[in-house]
Amino acid sequence: MHIKHLIPAAVLWVIITAVGELLVIANLYPTVGSLEADDFDWIFRFLLAIGVPVFAFVIAAIVYSMYAFRSAKGDEMGSTIRGNGWFPRIWLIVTGGLAAFVMVFPGLTGLQKLQSDRTAYGWGDTEADVVIHATGAQFNWTFTFADGTEVNIIKGKELVLPVHQKVRFNIDSVDVVHSLWIPAFRMKIDAIPGRTTYMTVEPTVKGSYAEDQSFRVQCAELCGLDHSVMNFPIRVVEKPEFDQWLASLKTGAK
Ligand SMILES: [Cu+2]
Structure with missing residues (x-):
């Protein structure tokens, strides 16, 4: 991949990410009416915040490629794009690592808090008012x-x-x-x-x-x-x- 393509694609990535993260911060949520709602909103924002750059990357790559590698007039095939060995590996490691991470935290840790009795919340019949x-x-x-x-x-x-x-x-x-x-x-x-x-x-x-x-x-x-x-x-x-x-x-x- 040539630097002449990397820089504009990266700029596009940063812009889409910034817009997405602003939406994550914006308070677009219903009333927080319970202890649990606080946790859920925090978790929802956390997952969105780390998901936005990944999603924005895919969109930036597609949009930029559609523009930069469009076919010239009369050239029905367009340019040939071949995979690059190091890039898919890094992509898989980063996104796979993120997916595994959120399965444990806040996935499993959150379920544990939510579903077991006598934790922060998750009281049984006898503890409930x-x-x-x-x-x-x-x-x-x-x-x-x-x-x-x-x-x-x-x-x-x-x-x-x-x-x-x-x-x-x-x-x-x-x-x-x-x-x-x-x-x-x-x-x-x-x-x-x-x-x-x-x-x-x-x-x-x-x-x-x-x-x-x-x-x-x-x-x-x-x-x-x-x-x-x-x-x-x-x-x-x-x-x-x-x-x-x-x-x-x-x-x-x-
Ligand atoms: Cu029903």
């Missing part, structure tokens, strides 16, 4: 609290959660695979018939669907005709207000 049984169905979500009170889409209303409390959802499904997703918490887990999955969240800010649509439960697994209406508003409030809400549900006052 609130345990909610969530059941997916075509086309409804039902949320049942430990005392037996429940809310669901068909009956309307909303799911209220206490801020700064450890909330554990135990999730299953009565028919097909659904997926419980709460955008503000960045947490999502499949609801699978015959199996109980779980997810734990600690909401860190108060909020409601009325003001911010990321406070909602949304089915994230195409499950049939009314999949798109399998959403349910969430409201995060102080603990006393939550207790009051739960009590009012039981007496049927609300």
